[in-house]
Amino acid sequence: MKKIEAIIKPFKLDEVKDALDKLGIHGLTVTEVRGYGRQKGHVEAYRGIEYQVQFNAKVKLEVVVPDNLAEKAVDLIRNTANTGNIGDGKIFISDLQGVVRIRTGESGDAAI
Amino acid sequence: MRKNISFLVLALFLTIVALPLTAVAEDAPAPAPVSDPSGASIGGAADVIGATTGAPTKEDMASMSEKEPLATKLADVVGHNRISINMVWTLVCGFLVMFMQAGFALAETGFTRAKNAGHTMAMNMMIYGIGMLGYWICGFAFQMGGVGGVASLGGAGALANEFSITIGGKDFGLFGTTGFFLSGVSYDAVIFTLFLFQMVFMDTTATIPTGSMAERWTFKSFVVFGFFISMITYPLYANWVWGGGWLSCLGKYFGLGHGTVDFAGSSVVHMTGGVSALAGAICLGPRLGKFREDGTPNALPGHHIPMAILGCFILAFGWFGFNAGSSLSGTDLRIGVIATNTMLASASGAFCSMMYMWMFYGKPDISMAANGLLAGLVAITAPCAFVNSVSAVIIGAIAGVLLCISVFFVERTLKIDDPVGAISVHGVNGAWGLLSVGLFADGTYGDALNGITGGVTGLFYGDGGQLMAQIAGVVTNFVFVFVLMFIFFKVSNLIVPMRVKPEHELEGLDQHEVAVTAYPDFVLQKTHR
Numbered sequence: 001m002k003k004i005e006a007i008i009k010p011f012k013l014d015e016v017k018d019a020l021d022k023l024g025i026h027g028l029t030v031t032e033v034r035g036y037g038r039q040k041g042h043v044e045a046y047r048g049i050e051y052q053v054q055f056n057a058k059v060k061l062e063v064v065v066p067d068n069l070a071e072k073a074v075d076l077i078r079n080t081a082n083t084g085n086i087g088d089g090k091i092f093i094s095d096l097q098g099v100v101r102i103r104t105g106e107s108g109d110a111a112i
Numbered sequence: 113m114r115k116n117i118s119f120l121v122l123a124l125f126l127t128i129v130a131l132p133l134t135a136v137a138e139d140a141p142a143p144a145p146v147s148d149p150s151g152a153s154i155g156g157a158a159d160v161i162g163a164t165t166g167a168p169t170k171e172d173m174a175s176m177s178e179k180e181p182l183a184t185k186l187a188d189v190v191g192h193n194r195i196s197i198n199m200v201w202t203l204v205c206g207f208l209v210m211f212m213q214a215g216f217a218l219a220e221t222g223f224t225r226a227k228n229a230g231h232t233m234a235m236n237m238m239i240y241g242i243g244m245l246g247y248w249i250c251g252f253a254f255q256m257g258g259v260g261g262v263a264s265l266g267g268a269g270a271l272a273n274e275f276s277i278t279i280g281g282k283d284f285g286l287f288g289t290t291g292f293f294l295s296g297v298s299y300d301a302v303i304f305t306l307f308l309f310q311m312v313f314m315d316t317t318a319t320i321p322t323g324s325m326a327e328r329w330t331f332k333s334f335v336v337f338g339f340f341i342s343m344i345t346y347p348l349y350a351n352w353v354w355g356g357g358w359l360s361c362l363g364k365y366f367g368l369g370h371g372t373v374d375f376a377g378s379s380v381v382h383m384t385g386g387v388s389a390l391a392g393a394i395c396l397g398p399r400l401g402k403f404r405e406d407g408t409p410n411a412l413p414g415h416h417i418p419m420a421i422l423g424c425f426i427l428a429f430g431w432f433g434f435n436a437g438s439s440l441s442g443t444d445l446r447i448g449v450i451a452t453n454t455m456l457a458s459a460s461g462a463f464c465s466m467m468y469m470w471m472f473y474g475k476p477d478i479s480m481a482a483n484g485l486l487a488g489l490v491a492i493t494a495p496c497a498f499v500n501s502v503s504a505v506i507i508g509a510i511a512g513v514l515l516c517i518s519v520f521f522v523e524r525t526l527k528i529d530d531p532v533g534a535i536s537v538h539g540v541n542g543a544w545g546l547l548s549v550g551l552f553a554d555g556t557y558g559d560a561l562n563g564i565t566g567g568v569t570g571l572f573y574g575d576g577g578q579l580m581a582q583i584a585g586v587v588t589n590f591v592f593v594f595v596l597m598f599i600f601f602k603v604s605n606l607i608v609p610m611r612v613k614p615e616h617e618l619e620g621l622d623q624h625e626v627a628v629t630a631y632p633d634f635v636l637q638k639t640h641r
Contacts, residue, residue: 047480047533048473048520049411 001096001109002070003062007033007089008081010059019080020063025073027112028063039087058089064096066109145269151301155195155266157187163194163443195266197442199302202265202309205437208430209312213240213319215426219486220323222420223479223532225412227620228327229630235322235331239338243318246342247311250292254347256310257288259355264441267302274356282365284358287351309437313381314346316434320385323532324393328400328617331625333610340600341388349589350380359588362581363564369550369578371562372585375450376438378494378545379589386539387593389530395601396610398529400617409523412531417478424482428458431489435496446497446557453496454489457508461488464512472516480516483533487515490538491545498553498568507548511541543586550579 008016013030020028034055041054065073074091082088101111148154161170168176168187177184217236224232258274261267273290276283291298294307318341322334352359353374363371374380403409414420435454436447465484469477488508495507518536522528528535551570558568569575601610616624623629 044411044413045473045475045477046411046413047477048469048516049409051411051413 001064001066001099001112003064003094003096004070004073004077005060005062005092005094006077006081007035007058007060007091008077009083009088010057012081012083013059013061016061016077016080019076020073023069023072023076025063025065025069028061031060031062033058033060037087037090056087064099064112066112145272145297147270147297147300147303148267149299149301154199154301155192157184157191159191159195159266160187191266194443195264198264198266198440198444199305201442201447202305202437202440205433206305206309206312208433209309209316209437210240210430212312212316212427212430212434213237215423215428215430216316216319216323218423218426219420219482220326220423220532222416222418222423223323223414224326225620226415226631226634227622227629229415229622230628231331231621231626232322232326233630234626235326235329235334236319238335239319239322240315242335242338243315243342244311246339247314247347248294248307249343251314251342251344251347252294252307252310253289253291253298254287254344255314255350255355256306257290257355258285258351258357259288262302262306262440264439264444265302265305267300268306270297270300271303271306274351276358282361284361285351285356286358287348288355306440309440310350313377313434314342314350316377317346317381317385317388318342320382320534320538321389321392323534324389324530325396326531327621328396328612329392330608330610330612333604333608336604336608337392337600340604341597345388345593345596345600346380346384349384349592352588353380353585359581359585360562362584363562363577367577368581368584369575370558370564370568370581372546372581372588373498373549373553373558373561373568373578374494374546374585375497375549376435376493378490378492378542379585381542382490382493382538383542383546383586383589384593386535386537386542387590388597389534390528390539391594391597392601393528393530393535395598395605398527399531400614402529403527407527409527409529414479414531420479421482424485427486428489431458431493435493439497449557450496453499453501453504454492456501456504457488457492457496457511458485459488460505460508461485461491461512461515464509465516466512468513468516480519480533483519483537484512484515486537487511487541490541491548493542494545495549495552497557498549498570500554500556503548503552503554507545507552510548511544514540514544543590546585546589547579547582550582553578 034057036055039056041052041056043050044053074093077091098107099111100107157173160167161173213236217233220236221229221232256271258272260272261269271288271290273288274285275287275289276285291303294304318338351357353372359372361371362368399412401410402412431454432451436451439447462481462485466476466481469480488511491507491511492504515536518540519533522530522535549570551572553568553570554573555567555569559566561568569578571579612621612625
């Protein structure tokens, strides 16, 4: 099992979700986050004074997939969330020790 | 806490002591005015005389009363109806102005930060109550106690006692002395109506400094301020212009036009509020983090721009009551011109400040454009009844540009922190509005105002004297209000500290000053610096 965490532009969320759904991945968790990478925030102006907004608003989605789907899912997210511009985000992939479904007590791939 | 209460009690005590003193001044030989709490006898045949160009004269009425008794009785009813229309108009407009409190609350809170939203709202809400009580105690009496009646409302003759000093055989009225606690002879339907209308104007003044002093002012000090400005500062200057005081007599005594003319309160309401806001912001100092060590300002963006814009729209709506209602008469059809001038000036004010920001700062800054809308409204408040539409647009346009220049001057040169731009919107443009009467008034309206025949006429239409009277008003307002409020803030600061503790300011005033946070369900995070 792999856990995929993707930081993407907020307006790309629906597209990514639909694509994952088509791939057969039917569960994901979304968090509104703020951060910066190479994009380094942006400049806004209020009453004639410019100021740096350091942390840009992004969406973090977390999805857990069986090993055989991991590569496909990562590619899918990358392709769907890509606009070609700086600030498109990042994908983090990690091994996952286990999953338990709270209601039934199932574990492993069955619990995904 | 005990100190604060004793301060308030002292203020109350002094007022009550002042009552019998002023009673001496009330021993006038004139026949005692009859007050009418029920309002049944207000308005009659006498109010028909001169109502329109074709209305019967006094002589007509006298001769008719013998020949046609029924017509006389009908004239009585017509007169009552006429006064009723005026009174309903005045009340409804007063309700509109009262709603401006909501506009101020939203505008100021939207332009400040989320961690202080509850505190800013609380000040705007409580100034309504605090100011009203102070005004009821003595503010109204000081302001209107010597106005000598309001013809369009068919009465208020009991308000006929002005404390004056006599210099060179001329009486210079300083403050009125009838109407404390709205009691005694002031228990009268007309006087109550007048109180309501004047009270909401005073409250507008009182709520202006809460904007420039937001996000760092202790609530205790604010409460003391609320009583002071409603009981002393506002009523005195208002008396001089509106209550029959000395500024309104400059025309009668020195030939300066109609004396200081301020139709709906550019100076009386807005400049008084703006100058108080200036004195307060100076005494209070800037918010933590507003200025860098080298003195350049940081942006501290408001937390809710849609809220602020809604507030500005509510203010613009209430302003129709503010300006058109100041005729105190729904049968004076100049109200059509007044309301339209008011709209036009707000439009050009918003447009010009938008263009100014666009040209010099790259984007049409919405918060400055909203301030520009208000600046146009503030500026047109004094001249709205006396100018034509082109002048109204020009006055608003200048106000919009003046606002932008003033905001940057206050912040970058004077280094004064004014979170919502109250000093520039109300102070600077209040002064500009008062002056503009002396420039643009076209002489078509204002006959018999302040006892001078002929319309109010400005410099561009041939009367430089009116401009002199307006300058006298501006100078008087600035010197009197600034000095009085500066001393008040400095002295009151010794008894009730104005500034919150730095750690409270950093955490937000909501939890420390007013016990409740405005947005408890949200994590408030700063994403800029």
